[in-house]
């Protein structure tokens with residue numbers, strides 16, 4: 001099996017530059033991005049909340065309230081800043097100077113944990129000695145976590161890929177926000193209950209449409225191994241070209257064995273991911289086509305980052321709807337082109 005060997009720290013400089021170019025710190029007001037306001041200066045008296053990934057920020061936003069009128073009222077109490085924007089890879093992300101300033105100023109910090117934000121972990125653990133720091137992914141009960149060969153003694157961090165597991169993260173965010181602002185407890189409770197219903201509906205949709213793919217075609221080949229929980233939830237065999245972290249390299253032998261898999265199983269589609277370079281997927285396609293396979297890119301999936309802010313895919317519900325709908329259709333199943341709510345490709 002492939003092993004993950006952490007990159008030496010010095011190589012981080014290049015990754016940091018890439019992360020800055022591709023997203024950097026994005027400051028969001030509740031319910032949407034705050035354009036033109038990239039500095040972290042909370043309104044007077046507002047509590048500043050920092051989140052690492054978009055999915056984590058989304059779960060916090062659920063507790064705070066989504067609808068516009070409420071968001072405006074709540075905005076006076078809270079400002080939410082997500083460090084990683086669309087297309088940013090959390091496995092390799094290193095904090096910028098602006099991130100450190102945000103994290104130091106923040107009243108509370110939310111992250112996924114389970115070693116997803118591998119480079120940020122030392123800083124976040126240090127901050128946890130002085131302030132509320134909550135790892136939402138680690139709210140997943142141990143018995144429901146997946147072990148992985150790449151991570152000896154650790155768990156697969158991609159728990160958001162199964163909406164029935166993401167409930168734990170949403171509840172953990174609600175609990176933490178309630179502790180920070182006990183006077184909002186009833187509103188947080190109502191927001192969270194309504195959202196958990198949405199998660200159930202999303203999960204039911206995913207089960208229904210993904211089951212329309214014939215069982216022999218339920219093979220999901222992606223750029224890295226982010227879909228383990230998805231596969232377990234919906235009965236798909238999942239194969240990542242890279243391992244459970246994008247910091248493990250895919251060797252030629254790995255590409256060759258996946259070409260064999262595509263050829264022998266007649267796999268018709270493989271998937272790129274918005275936060276991972278498509279170089280390995282292209283090498284795989286080239287190798288498979290050279291052996292006569294008819295295989296194409298099925299879609300670009302949102303694995304470790306959501307879509308652009310202000311779009312439906314830029315929300316957790318939208319990213320999963322996009323993934324489920326695209327995978328189903330690319331593998332020959334039946335799902336509405338615009339997804340569960342007819343909102344794919346729309347501004348949110």
Ligand SMILES: [Zn+2]
Pocket residue numbers: 091158224225226244245246303304
């Ligand atoms: Zn990942």
